Amino acid sequence: MGVASLVLGIISIVLSLFGGTWVSALIGIVGIVLGSLGRKANPENSGIATAGMVCSIIGTILSLLIFIACIACAASVGALY
Numbered sequence: 001m002g003v004a005s006l007v008l009g010i011i012s013i014v015l016s017l018f019g020g021t022w023v024s025a026l027i028g029i030v031g032i033v034l035g036s037l038g039r040k041a042n043p044e045n046s047g048i049a050t051a052g053m054v055c056s057i058i059g060t061i062l063s064l065l066i067f068i069a070c071i072a073c074a075a076s077v078g079a080l081y
Contacts, residue, residue, distance in 0.1 A: 001038030002049030005031045009055025016063035021070070024063035031056030 008031030015024035035053030039046045 001034045001041060002045045002047075002052055005035035005038055005052025005056060006048055007052075008034065009052045009057075009059055012056055012059025013062065016059050016066060021063045021067040025060050025067075028056045028060030028063065032060065 008027050012024045012028035012031060015027065032053055035049045035056060038049030038052065042049070
């Protein structure tokens with residue numbers, strides 16, 4: 001589960017940088033859940049699960065920040081006209 005969390009976290013970060021904000025947020029949330037389960041289920045691989053959780057959290061927060069910035073940009077352009 002730790003490796004799956006790490007893979008999903010990396011995919012979440014990459015997708016958030018290239019515009020897949022909602023998909024990236026959902027993948028990041030799944031990665032967070034798998035990382036927390038991986039830390040509990042397999043203590044000898046807790047480092048990989050922790051890295052997966054960190055990457056998933058970063059990807060989720062980054063995608064939500066980009067989404068909020070896009071909404072703010074669209075609102076400011078809409079206010080001009």
